[in-house]
Amino acid sequence: MSSWERFAETFLNTKVMLKYLPDILSGVVVTIELAALVVVTGIAAGLALALLRSLGIRPLNWLIVVVVDLFRSLPPLVVIVLIYFGLPSVDLSPSGFVSTWLSLAFVLMAFSEEIFWAGITAVARGQWEAARSTGLSFGQTLMSVVLPQAFRLTIPPLTNRTIAITKGTALGTVVAVTEILGQASSAMSNSYNPSPLLMGALAYIVLFFPVVVVARWVETRLAWKR
Amino acid sequence: MNGPIVDARGLHKHFGALHVLRGVDLKVAERELVFVIGPSGSGKSTLLRCLNRLEEPSAGRVVVDGIDMLDPRTDINHARQRIGMVFQSFNLYPHMTALGNVTLALRKVAGKSRAEADALGRAALERVGLGDRAGHTPGQLSGGQQQRVAIARAIALEPRVMLFDEPTSALDPELVGSVLEVMRSLRESGMTMIVVSHEMGFARNAADRVVFMDEGAIVEEGPPAAIFAKPTHERTRAFISQIQRH
Ligand SMILES: Nc1ncnc2c1ncn2[C@@H]1O[C@H](COP(=O)(O)OP(=O)(O)OP(=O)(O)O)[C@@H](O)[C@H]1O
Numbered sequence: 001m002s003s004w005e006r007f008a009e010t011f012l013n014t015k016v017m018l019k020y021l022p023d024i025l026s027g028v029v030v031t032i033e034l035a036a037l038v039v040v041t042g043i044a045a046g047l048a049l050a051l052l053r054s055l056g057i058r059p060l061n062w063l064i065v066v067v068v069d070l071f072r073s074l075p076p077l078v079v080i081v082l083i084y085f086g087l088p089s090v091d092l093s094p095s096g097f098v099s100t101w102l103s104l105a106f107v108l109m110a111f112s113e114e115i116f117w118a119g120i121t122a123v124a125r126g127q128w129e130a131a132r133s134t135g136l137s138f139g140q141t142l143m144s145v146v147l148p149q150a151f152r153l154t155i156p157p158l159t160n161r162t163i164a165i166t167k168g169t170a171l172g173t174v175v176a177v178t179e180i181l182g183q184a185s186s187a188m189s190n191s192y193n194p195s196p197l198l199m200g201a202l203a204y205i206v207l208f209f210p211v212v213v214v215a216r217w218v219e220t221r222l223a224w225k226r
Numbered sequence: 227m228n229g230p231i232v233d234a235r236g237l238h239k240h241f242g243a244l245h246v247l248r249g250v251d252l253k254v255a256e257r258e259l260v261f262v263i264g265p266s267g268s269g270k271s272t273l274l275r276c277l278n279r280l281e282e283p284s285a286g287r288v289v290v291d292g293i294d295m296l297d298p299r300t301d302i303n304h305a306r307q308r309i310g311m312v313f314q315s316f317n318l319y320p321h322m323t324a325l326g327n328v329t330l331a332l333r334k335v336a337g338k339s340r341a342e343a344d345a346l347g348r349a350a351l352e353r354v355g356l357g358d359r360a361g362h363t364p365g366q367l368s369g370g371q372q373q374r375v376a377i378a379r380a381i382a383l384e385p386r387v388m389l390f391d392e393p394t395s396a397l398d399p400e401l402v403g404s405v406l407e408v409m410r411s412l413r414e415s416g417m418t419m420i421v422v423s424h425e426m427g428f429a430r431n432a433a434d435r436v437v438f439m440d441e442g443a444i445v446e447e448g449p450p451a452a453i454f455a456k457p458t459h460e461r462t463r464a465f466i467s468q469i470q471r472h
């Protein structure tokens with residue numbers, strides 16, 4: 001056996017690959033579900049917090065800042081483990097899937113709140129004044145004048161952060177979530193062959209590469225046309 | 227109704243320890259053009275901003291077109307439609323076309339349908355000479371054109387009074403004329419106007435009254451000819467001679 005054949009036998013073992021393909025595919029489905037849930041709920045919660053913060057209620061803003069900074073400083077894995085192993089002690093037993101979803105959603109919420117807030121505060125004060133002087137309410141000004149401008153500034157950092165955090169779905173393996181990495185590593189230990197890991201890596205690329213490309217495209221499209 | 231359109235009395239404004247308005251009384255009659263001058267920091271902008279309550283006065287009374295602007299029961303968003311405001315930096319919405327800028331409040335505040343708002347918006351743009359620029363975004367317009375769109379945005383709501391805060395100060399000299407032109411035609415149509423500006427030529431031939439402010443108070447006021455030719459106060463004299471040297 002040449003060394004190439006030995007390499008192929010180890011990492012590109014067709015028999016093993018075919019056998020575990022269905023498992024990897026079911027892992028892809030779980031990863032997509034998890035990622036979609038994290039993105040939608042995390043960003044929605046982040047936007048909601050930024051809007052609340054724009055009301056300028058002091059104690060509420062302090063609370064938001066504390067929560068946001070907390071989740072920005074904790075490693076996502078620590079949050080996952082805290083929720084999965086910590087909540088049962090208060091009689092809540094979230095599954096690994098729910099723990100991972102909640103954890104990543106909180107982290108994304110924290111980062112996206114900061115990004116939305118930065119976008120809102122970057123809109124010139126004169127925009128508020130012009131709109132309010134024509135009789136628009138605070139909410140109308142926020143929705144029609146400020147947010148559309150804030151979003152343009154927000155999209156590049158937000159997509160980057162979102163991609164980084166959704167890749168964190170792989171951390172779910174630690175709490176027995178059967179997403180791509182979980183499926184790949186259990187296939188590897190069952191088959192005594194690392195080929196499934198390669199399939200897993202490939203699955204991540206197939207999943208995230210288009211997202212990264214679209215994000216880049218959106219970024220160039222949104223460059224300020226003043 | 228022959229009372230004043232704007233009736234401000236005893237206006238005070240503090241910013242922390244800074245006492246910016248120190249008891250300003252200003253009455254403006256219908257169709258009157260009042261021109262406000264004064265050194266930087268004398269409170270001219272703050273006075274205008276107190277009239278539509280962009281700034282909350284610390285004390286005093288503001289009645290515009292019979293509406294008590296400081297009464298907590300007043301629907302301030304409704305009242306503000308009667309008071310147009312034009313800013314030094316235009317403050318157009320950069321993500322909307324000229325027509326979008328002009329029609330936003332017509333739709334959201336005045337409750338017009340899109341078709342009605344568009345018709346009124348186009349008419350307003352026509353009045354400032356920009357009927358052919360309705361689809362342009364602010365970035366595609368010159369400074370003078372942007373300021374005229376900003377004027378159209380205000381007059382589209384058919385305000386009872388217009389406030390101008392240094393409307394030409396951010397413009398290149400060759401673009402100032404087009405904006406003054408629009409302001410003059412607005413004045414001829416009978417609009418009540420309060421104008422803060424350094425355009426003394428405009429004051430001379432368009433203003434009914436010139437008000438000189440210093441250190442948060444009105445020092446002296448009168449017809450332009452009188453104020454410019456023989457001001458009674460030393461501070462007014464100093465300010466005017468300094469302006470005219472430029
Ligand atoms: N939001 C604010 N907070 C604190 N101080 C303010 C604020 N707005 C204005 N001031 C201060 O109030 C004073 C009057 O300002 P204002 O803008 O009314 O002057 P102005 O006469 O319009 O001057 P200019 O000719 O430079 O525009 C200045 O000292 C200014 O620094």
Ligand SMILES: [Mg+2]
Nearest residue numbers: 270271272391
């Ligand atoms: Mg000013």
